[in-house]
Amino acid sequence: MLAAVVRSFDRPPRYEEFPTPRPDGDRVLVDVLAAGLHPRVRSGADGTHYTSEGRLPMVPGVDAVGRLPDGRRVYFVADDGAPGTFAGQALLDPRRAVALPEDADPVVVAAAANPAMSSWVALRRRIDFRPGQSVLVLGATGNAGQMAVQIARHLGAGRIVAAGRDPRRLDLLTALGATDLVSLAEDPDSPASAAAADERLGAAAADVDVVIDYTWGAPAQRAIPAIVTRRADRARPLHWIQIGSTAGPEIALPSAALRAADLRVLGSGQGSVTTAGIVAELPSLIEQLSVGTLTVDARPRPLAEVEKAWKEPVEPGSRTVFVP
Numbered sequence: 001m002l003a004a005v006v007r008s009f010d011r012p013p014r015y016e017e018f019p020t021p022r023p024d025g026d027r028v029l030v031d032v033l034a035a036g037l038h039p040r041v042r043s044g045a046d047g048t049h050y051t052s053e054g055r056l057p058m059v060p061g062v063d064a065v066g067r068l069p070d071g072r073r074v075y076f077v078a079d080d081g082a083p084g085t086f087a088g089q090a091l092l093d094p095r096r097a098v099a100l101p102e103d104a105d106p107v108v109v110a111a112a113a114n115p116a117m118s119s120w121v122a123l124r125r126r127i128d129f130r131p132g133q134s135v136l137v138l139g140a141t142g143n144a145g146q147m148a149v150q151i152a153r154h155l156g157a158g159r160i161v162a163a164g165r166d167p168r169r170l171d172l173l174t175a176l177g178a179t180d181l182v183s184l185a186e187d188p189d190s191p192a193s194a195a196a197a198d199e200r201l202g203a204a205a206a207d208v209d210v211v212i213d214y215t216w217g218a219p220a221q222r223a224i225p226a227i228v229t230r231r232a233d234r235a236r237p238l239h240w241i242q243i244g245s246t247a248g249p250e251i252a253l254p255s256a257a258l259r260a261a262d263l264r265v266l267g268s269g270q271g272s273v274t275t276a277g278i279v280a281e282l283p284s285l286i287e288q289l290s291v292g293t294l295t296v297d298a299r300p301r302p303l304a305e306v307e308k309a310w311k312e313p314v315e316p317g318s319r320t321v322f323v324p
């Protein structure tokens with residue numbers, strides 16, 4: 001079959017021949033219809049993802065919409081050990097697949113399911129989220145952040161504070177459900193600008209119940225004290241759900257922040273949620289994607305152009321979807 005093949009972690013994949021995987025046990029071969037180029041795919045392909053085992057050559061791609069031999073369309077999450085979904089065909093484990101509704105657009109589902117799942121699973125599996133609770137989305141301007149705003153609204157959040165850097169993307173979030181916008185943009189050489197940004201975030205998000213954190217790194221390190229010290233009731237639980245690390249893999253967390261407020265730091269991703277738990281959430285999420293509850297800017301591209309597309313700058317808020 002033809003596939004995107006990574007032969008070195010410091011080079012983009014190339015479109016070339018790769019052995020077609022053999023069906024085994026319960027796994028069946030499907031024709032791939034559409035597969036999204038998510039950050040998780042890039043970190044798998046450059047060997048930096050926390051689940052990466054460093055084996056080469058490899059076919060990237062963590063999920064896809066595919067067609068079963070009987071013609072049915074499904075969205076599925078690839079098995080960790082199997083070749084990925086950036087290929088004409090891929091192995092599908094029925095325990096990691098859900099049927100696509102008739103009217104679902106495969107490109108839209110392939111673009112949105114991964115970024116949407118991050119907050120969907122976090123709010124439904126990692127905490128006891130209740131309608132009316134308020135949410136801060138830290139790093140709201142990316143695909144996952146923009147989905148998190150919409151999913152928080154769909155799940156009945158009260159206030160939804162969206163914080164991000166890109167002013168154009170930030171402005172679009174009001175129409176998607178954000179009740180408050182906070183700019184994280186600042187002059188990196190100006191301490192006054194940084195203090196003003198902390199003040200803005202602290203004022204808007206002091207009393208939120210949940211933080212959905214896509215940045216970690218410096219924005220999270222500064223946001224924690226900015227919020228914790230401004231809470232009206234410090235004993236009110238604050239669930240800080242760590243989901244992405246676009247701004248860095250580590251933070252320094254002052255011990256006082258954990259004593260002075262009911263700050264509960266937890267993560268959501270592969271491992272902290274079981275595969276079965278993630279898959280159990282898929283049907284309801286795919287249903288919402290199919291009926292258009294969630295907006296995504298999907299950009300289809302022939303898989304044959306994978307090497308070129310990989311190197312191109314990404315239009316903020318858009319998601320490339322490869323079509324074999």
Ligand SMILES: NC(=O)c1ccc[n+]([C@@H]2O[C@H](COP(=O)([O-])OP(=O)(O)OC[C@H]3O[C@@H](n4cnc5c(N)ncnc54)[C@H](OP(=O)(O)O)[C@@H]3O)[C@@H](O)[C@H]2O)c1
Pocket residue numbers: 038039040114115117118139141142143144145164165166169184214215219243244245246247268269270316317318
């Ligand atoms: N745990 C899970 O289940 C799960 C699932 C899906 C995704 N993720 C993770 O979530 C993260 C976001 O994914 P995505 O699909 O939204 O990616 P994306 O569409 O590429 O968006 C990334 C965003 O990160 C922001 N960013 C980058 N550096 C930043 C910084 N220093 N400070 C503040 N913001 C910064 C950018 O916002 P600006 O344009 O405003 O600068 C950009 O729009 C990734 O780390 C991804 O791996 C986790």
